[in-house]
Amino acid sequence: MKSCITLSLVQEARGGPFVLWDGLEKSIAFAGELGYDAVEIFAPSVESLNLDSLGNLLDSAGVKLAALGTGAGWVKHRLQLADPDAQKRRDAQQFVRTIIDAAGQFGAMAIIGSMQGRSDGNVNSETALGYLAEALEDGGSHAAQYNVPLIYEPLNRYETNQCCTVADGVKLLRSLSTDNVKLLCDLFHMGIEEVDIAGALRAGGDLVGHIHFVDSNRRPVGGGHFDFAPIMRALRSIDYSGYLCAEAFPWPDPHEAARQTMRAFRYWTQSPA
Template identity: 80%
Template sequence: MKSCITISLVEEARGGPFVLWDGLEKSIDFAAELGYDAVEIFAPGVEVIDADALGKMLDKAGLKLAALGTGAGWVKHKLQLADPDAGRREEARKFVRTIIDCAGQFGAAAIIGSMQGPSGHTGDADTARGYLCEALEDGGSHAAQYNVPLIYEPLNRYETRQCCTVADGVSMLESLSTDNVRLLCDLFHMNIEETSIADALIAGGKWVGHIHFVDSNRRPVGLGHMQYGPIITALRQIGYDGYLCAEAFPYPDPHEAARQTMRAFKYWTQS
């Protein structure tokens, strides 16, 4: 398993669960200094990412780009994939495709989280799920050209009426015609929704494509009550060799949150 940390470039999300906030260059250099393997970037849109410059920063630091988030599509632009309006849904899909294209240059995945539709989205649940499936079909097929999957994240019940558990996520992915969508299993959301996080990961098996490595209170790993031994054992059991990515509040501050996560990562993966 490999280490990863989130960098946010979205001012509207300040105060949210992203660790580093000091811009790409400073954040990438600091992540490299601490020994991280990769970064996950949350950007307002592809227009703020200079792919050549980002590539040079990553190469200099010896880091990979693990993923690009699409959440700003909702947080900043109020686009959601389950919008009742067909024109807005297509706008949302186009936004996702731009993120896929940018990430794909780096062999990285795009993540669908809050763009799936928030807890208060309009329309009935079955229709909303149908719209989400259509978007995942589109995004998964689009991502295939880069030989990377599209990553879909089940959220807790307070953030979505779509998939809230790994089992529900797996069931939805199995219903798709594309085989190029995988699950992001966020330990914070799982702590709310799953009876057993470890059992859910084992049941998720091959569908588990990315992990958000965070504690029960959304603080960095080790600052809540999450029990990580069974979780790491479950991930090893399913042969997971992807990223454990810190998507946590920058508590007590970004630099210490990054250091705490790396200490925890080394403890749990090297023991």
């Protein structure tokens, strides 16, 4: 398993669960100093990123790009994949494609979380889930050219009513014709929705493609009440070799949150438990 940390450039999301906020240059350099394998970046749009400069910063720090998030599509641009308006759904899918294309240049994945939308008075649950499935079909097929999967994240009930559990996500992904969509299992969301986090990870099996490594209260690992021993045993049992990425509040501050996550990563990945 490999270490990863989140880096946000989206000012509208300030105060949210992203660890580093000090811009690409400082944040990537700091991640490299702490020994992180990769960063996961949340940017306002592809246009806000200078991809050549990003590549140079990553190379200089000895850090990879694990993934680019699409969350700004919703937070900043109010685009979501279950919108009842067909043109807005097309715009949302195109936004996702641009993120896939930018990430793909680095062999990195794109993540769909908050852009999945929800059912409401304007679109019923079956239709909304169908719109989401269409978008995942499109995005998964588009990502295949870069030999990386598209990553889909079930969220807790307070953030979506599409898929809230790993089982919901597995059912959705199994219904697709593409096999190039994997699950992001965020331990914080799982702590709200799952009866047994370790059991849910085992049930996810080879569909588990990315992990948000965070404690029960969305603080860095060690700042909440999760027992990580069974979680780590479950990940080893499914031969998970992807990233454990800190999508956590920068508590008590970004630098200490990054240091604490790295301490926890080293402890739990080296522990025989």
